[in-house]
Amino acid sequence: MRIDIITIFPDMLKNTLDESIMRRAIGLGLVEVNIIDLRDYSLSKHKKVDDTPYGGGAGMLLQFPPLYEALQAIKQANTKVLITSPRGKTFNQQMAESLSQLEHIVILAGHYEGFDERIYHFVDEEVSVGDFVLTGGEIPALLITDAVVRLLDDVIKKESHENDSFSNGLLEHPHYTKPATYQGFDVPEVLKNGNHKEIDQWRHYEALKQTYMKRPDLLKDYPLTKQDLKWLEQIKKELGETK
Numbered sequence: 001m002r003i004d005i006i007t008i009f010p011d012m013l014k015n016t017l018d019e020s021i022m023r024r025a026i027g028l029g030l031v032e033v034n035i036i037d038l039r040d041y042s043l044s045k046h047k048k049v050d051d052t053p054y055g056g057g058a059g060m061l062l063q064f065p066p067l068y069e070a071l072q073a074i075k076q077a078n079t080k081v082l083i084t085s086p087r088g089k090t091f092n093q094q095m096a097e098s099l100s101q102l103e104h105i106v107i108l109a110g111h112y113e114g115f116d117e118r119i120y121h122f123v124d125e126e127v128s129v130g131d132f133v134l135t136g137g138e139i140p141a142l143l144i145t146d147a148v149v150r151l152l153d154d155v156i157k158k159e160s161h162e163n164d165s166f167s168n169g170l171l172e173h174p175h176y177t178k179p180a181t182y183q184g185f186d187v188p189e190v191l192k193n194g195n196h197k198e199i200d201q202w203r204h205y206e207a208l209k210q211t212y213m214k215r216p217d218l219l220k221d222y223p224l225t226k227q228d229l230k231w232l233e234q235i236k237k238e239l240g241e242t243k
């Protein structure tokens with residue numbers, strides 16, 4: 001897979017891409033991530049890429065010509081072009097999963113007041129990372145790239161992400177590591193007895209409980225089994241909601 005990020009602040013992205021899993025994935029050639037400086041596509045001799053909005057108003061906008069020229073230079077038949085914007089569809093795990101199946105993504109990182117609207121003729125999807133406004137699209141571009149890259153084959157073990165929150169419709173169960181006891185706080189017995197069936201059941205029960213407590217909206221779309229429904233009743237009792 002190849003991800004191209006178009007930005008006017010390339011340095012904001014470089015360090016993050018050069019750390020941890022992202023660095024490893026790029027180093028192993030499991031993904032190619034290119035940071036493209038929009039100024040390289042400026043039509044002006046001073047590399048200007050922004051200007052004031054028609055009609056007046058505060059702030060600057062990224063101009064249409066450099067955005068257009070950059071896309072023309074890198075877009076291929078199989079490219080999906082994403083634009084970062086608070087107006088877009090809110091990014092989630094399902095979007096990360098479907099993007100991870102693609103061969104080539106381009107992410108446009110905006111700045112100032114955003115983009116000259118004409119670039120939207122060349123965009124496939126407008127993506128928001130939440131109902132708030134950031135200074136620029138660099139952090140959203142990194143966030144999307146990170147969420148997608150960790151799902152690619154061989155980047156991390158499949159078992160490591162297939163039970164992650166949102167991957168199977170529930171939030172993830174709690175985890176514990178050594179020591180087994182510290183300052184009177186103990187690891188649940190079931191996790192130490194080596195009985196994998198019991199451990200899996202405990203984890204599923206706890207995932208249901210976390211989801212019920214923190215994101216009950218997710219349970220509406222989750223295919224609850226008869227056993228899940230019984231467990232949910234037990235969870236409500238445990239939480240003192242029913243007798």
Ligand SMILES: C[S@@+](CC[C@H](N)C(=O)[O-])C[C@H]1O[C@@H](n2cnc3c(N)ncnc32)[C@H](O)[C@@H]1O
Pocket residue numbers: 083084085086087108109110111112113114115127128129130131132133134135136137138140
């Ligand atoms: C200051 S914002 C512009 C906000 C724009 N004037 C508006 O009200 O929708 C500058 C850039 O940051 C990025 N950005 C800010 N908040 C974002 C969010 N929640 N999701 C995705 N991108 C965002 C976009 O690329 C945007 O063009």
